Amino acid sequence: MADDGLLVNFDIPTDAFTINHTTFKGGHWKDRLTAKKAAAYGRQKAAGIVNFQASDRGESDLRPAKRQKQSEGNHVASNSLKREVISSLFTYNPVSSTKPVEKPSNGEEVPIEPSNAPEADVLSSFTGLGLSTTLASHLQRKLNIKAPTAIQRKAIQQLCADDTDAFLQAETGSGKTLAYLLPIVNRIMQISKQMKAAGQNFTRESGLFAIILAPTRELSKQISTVLESLLSCCPWVITSTVIGGEKKKSEKARLRKGLNILVATPGRLADHVNSTDVLDLGKVRWLVLDEGDRLMELGFEKDLQRIIGALNMRARKALEPPIAGLPEKRTTVLCSATLKADVEQLQSIALKQPVSIAVGADEAAGNTDVASQVQAFSAPAQLRQGYAIVPAKQRLVTLVALLKQTFKRKGSVMKSIVFIDAADSVDFHFEVLTRGASQPTLSENVANPAVNTKGSEFRNTKPSIPQGQTIAESHTEGRGTFSGKDNEVRVFRLHGSLHQATRTSTLKAFSDCAQPAVLMATDVFSRGLDVPNIDLVIEYDPPASKDDHLHRIGRTARAGKDGRAMVFLTPGCEEGYINILKEGRPRTLTRHEADELLKKGFSPATGIVSAKSWAEAATEWQLDVERWALEHPKHLEQARRAYQSHVRAYATHVSAERGIFDMQQLHLGHLAKAFALRDKPANIGVPGQRPGKSTTKARPRAASATVKRSRTDDDADTGAAVDEADAKRKMREKMRAMGGVSEFNLG
Numbered sequence: 140m141a142d143d144g145l146l147v148n149f150d151i152p153t154d155a156f157t158i159n160h161t162t163f164k165g166g167h168w169k170d171r172l173t174a175k176k177a178a179a180y181g182r183q184k185a186a187g188i189v190n191f192q193a194s195d196r197g198e199s200d201l202r203p204a205k206r207q208k209q210s211e212g213n214h215v216a217s218n219s220l221k222r223e224v225i226s227s228l229f230t231y232n233p234v235s236s237t238k239p240v241e242k243p244s245n246g247e248e249v250p251i252e253p254s255n256a257p258e259a260d261v262l263s264s265f266t267g268l269g270l271s272t273t274l275a276s277h278l279q280r281k282l283n284i285k286a287p288t289a290i291q292r293k294a295i296q297q298l299c300a301d302d303t304d305a306f307l308q309a310e311t312g313s314g315k316t317l318a319y320l321l322p323i324v325n326r327i328m329q330i331s332k333q334m335k336a337a338g339q340n341f342t343r344e345s346g347l348f349a350i351i352l353a354p355t356r357e358l359s360k361q362i363s364t365v366l367e368s369l370l371s372c373c374p375w376v377i378t379s380t381v382i383g384g385e386k387k388k389s390e391k392a393r394l395r396k397g398l399n400i401l402v403a404t405p406g407r408l409a410d411h412v413n414s415t416d417v418l419d420l421g422k423v424r425w426l427v428l429d430e431g432d433r434l435m436e437l438g439f440e441k442d443l444q445r446i447i448g449a450l451n452m453r454a455r456k457a458l459e460p461p462i463a464g465l466p467e468k469r470t471t472v473l474c475s476a477t478l479k480a481d482v483e484q485l486q487s488i489a490l491k492q493p494v495s496i497a498v499g500a501d502e503a504a505g506n507t508d509v510a511s512q513v514q515a516f517s518a519p520a521q522l523r524q525g526y527a528i529v530p531a532k533q534r535l536v537t538l539v540a541l542l543k544q545t546f547k548r549k550g551s552v553m554k555s556i557v558f559i560d561a562a563d564s565v566d567f568h569f570e571v572l573t574r575g576a577s578q579p580t581l582s583e584n585v586a587n588p589a590v591n592t593k594g595s596e597f598r599n600t601k602p603s604i605p606q607g608q609t610i611a612e613s614h615t616e617g618r619g620t621f622s623g624k625d626n627e628v629r630v631f632r633l634h635g636s637l638h639q640a641t642r643t644s645t646l647k648a649f650s651d652c653a654q655p656a657v658l659m660a661t662d663v664f665s666r667g668l669d670v671p672n673i674d675l676v677i678e679y680d681p682p683a684s685k686d687d688h689l690h691r692i693g694r695t696a697r698a699g700k701d702g703r704a705m706v707f708l709t710p711g712c713e714e715g716y717i718n719i720l721k722e723g724r725p726r727t728l729t730r731h732e733a734d735e736l737l738k739k740g741f742s743p744a745t746g747i748v749s750a751k752s753w754a755e756a757a758t759e760w761q762l763d764v765e766r767w768a769l770e771h772p773k774h775l776e777q778a779r780r781a782y783q784s785h786v787r788a789y790a791t792h793v794s795a796e797r798g799i800f801d802m803q804q805l806h807l808g809h810l811a812k813a814f815a816l817r818d819k820p821a822n823i824g825v826p827g828q829r830p831g832k833s834t835t836k837a838r839p840r841a842a843s844a845t846v847k848r849s850r851t852d853d854d855a856d857t858g859a860a861v862d863e864a865d866a867k868r869k870m871r872e873k874m875r876a877m878g879g880v881s882e883f884n885l886g
């Protein structure tokens with residue numbers, strides 16, 4: 140620790156560094172001598188000194204020694220001649236403005252009835268709802284799906300019998316995909332039967348009958364996989380995808396061969412509508428807009444208009460010869476867990492007098508009005524929510540403490556997702572959490588899936604990089620440095636700036652990983668993705684909107700399973716977010732303090748044998764990361780980029796929440812420490828941008844935002860509506876404001 144000039148674990152009077160000679164009393168003589176020497180050294184070097192107590196002292200004892208003024212010439216980075224700031228994790232942190240109102244947990248968890256589980260009622264068998272016995276028994280035998288969920292019961296009944304447009308809204312993880320796919324497959328199977336009865340042959344060339352649109356390629360692929368598993372009971376019905384990421388020529392070839400159900404991203408389909416003559420939309424009778432509100436947020440409105448316009452135009456032409464059993468009109472279904480903001484706009488583009496098929500609190504109360512029903516949404520009841528009040532400086536170290544604690548015991552938690560607001564920041568945190576550990580490459584894992592499940596067997600052979608990938612890109616998996624003693628944890632990273640092949644294989648590797656794993660990801664993976672065994676969602680950066688919050692935490696507690704979620708908030712105005720969390724009416728909302736998490740994560744029992752206290756261990760870990768960043772220019776640059784991207788992203792919270800996530804209240808100096816930076820905020824430049832992108836992605840604003848960035852399927856990362864210039868301006872203002880008195884302008 141000498142190189143940091145820090146003195147830890149000594150009880151030093153608060154004025155120890157403001158007088159010339161300090162008398163140290165009590166304790167062992169050796170400790171007194173070391174403290175004396177260190178104090179003298181500290182005076183000479185004018186170092187930042189931490190005043191930690193033994194771990195058994197109370198929180199109030201942890202108050203800081205007076206911060207030492209830093210004199211010129213000290214903490215000078217040898218290469219840049221810029222002044223370094225080494226601040227303590229435990230000093231000058233703002234104090235929480237809210238009092239815990241929730242009862243402290245006594246450790247016992249009361250069971251909560253899941254709200255998105257399949258119904259136990261025997262009456263709600265699939266055949267009773269209108270599905271054919273072939274499809275129902277296929278569900279039971281091959282897919283192990285025995286009873287429908289509430290939304291499936293309602294949707295199957297409605298969509299099997301009627302051709303009215305519909306809003307489909309239910310909690311995350313409630314089985315909405317099957318809720319719209321099952322009636323469509325059932326009806327297409329009926330058409331094939333009726334065609335046969337009428338002497339017609341049902342083939343892949345009979346026509347394209349259904350289109351499902353989803354905002355991202357990952358989600359489209361997932362839907363396509365579920366659809367394929369359903370269609371294995373009627374292999375004559377053919378499905379395919381057009382989602383980009385491959386040559387348009389091969390997509391065209393597939394369209395030319397003929398297919399009956401198409402899963403697509405809007406941008407790519409709109410492209411084919413314009414340029415692919417063989418794409419015949421005249422027989423399309425079902426159109427599903429999955430994550431409909433997200434499609435609008437991402438700026439796909441024009442693409443949707445083009446697709447729907449083409450569908451309307453071609454539907455007017457009479458079919459020659461007519462197809463037996465084909466409905467007269469098209470049914471459009473709009474589906475999401477949150478259909479609030481864009482519902483009217485979407486309705487005007489896509490739907491005619493829709494019915495609402497919803498499952499939620501208001502629906503249960505008998506509210507049948509479409510407009511008000513679509514505003515009612517909440518998280519699954521069994522999802523245990525929480526928030527952690529963490530000062531900006533302690534964010535990184537608290538995240539690690541939480542992960543250490545979470546994965547301390549084998550089998551307690553299988554998988555976790557950590558949501559981070561910008562691609563650069565995901566990259567940086569991935570490096571921090573896997574630093575020093577051997578880094579198997581994705582290509583190795585993909586090439587040898589058997590190895591993937593046994594972390595200890597990863598070999599360091601020369602990777603074969605998939606075409607179009609850089610070596611840096613292929614490195615998306617590593618061993619978590621926070622792994623438990625007997626519980627190795629794999630860490631993955633994902634964001635929209637990665638090459639598509641990397642995104643696909645990393646998601647698959649995370650999904651298939653049989654050992655505990657953490658995925659660090661941007662919001663591109665918050666919608667719709669269904670990865671088994673996610674037990675914990677950590678919103679390390681708060682979401683850009685409350686809708687995003689519901690989708691993020693909805694990656695856990697799916698189909699009746701348990702799950703936990705925690706959002707990090709800094710003390711001060713961000714605590715206003717607690718009220719927003721309460722709006723979702725969570726059954727449990729537990730408050731956590733940073734000290735409590737640090738204590739659990741960094742107590743000596745977690746394997747840091749040399750540590751005398753959790754505070755010392757936490758400080759050692761933090762300083763180690765800071766040194767690591769300083770010693771490696773690549774990582775330092777990464778940290779700086781991550782920091783700036785985070786600040787930019789912070790400016791893009793929806794306008795209704797900007798009072799809570801207030802740029803003016805953001806302490807840039809403290810924040811820098813959470814990115815392992817010792818620079819003064821004003822000195823943190825961005826040395827070059829992400830190759831191939833003008834800037835790191837920031838998050839989307841609400842649909843009501845006036846500035847929208849048009850997006851393509853290739854670029855569907857964290858959303859549209861990024862007012863980059865506005866964010867930069869705010870940051871500059873903030874930097875200027877920070878030029879006054881601050882912890883980092885001393886000396």
Ligand SMILES: Nc1ncnc2c1ncn2[C@@H]1O[C@H](COP(=O)(O)OP(=O)(O)OP(=O)(O)O)[C@@H](O)[C@H]1O
Nearest residue numbers: 257286287288311312313314315316476667669698
């Ligand atoms: N009837 C059922 N019985 C058991 N499991 C089911 C049933 N229906 C769906 N599931 C499972 O529930 C999980 C969640 O389904 P799905 O992804 O369709 O949820 P969703 O409502 O679309 O969620 P989101 O809003 O997050 O997109 C999937 O793993 C699916 O296989």
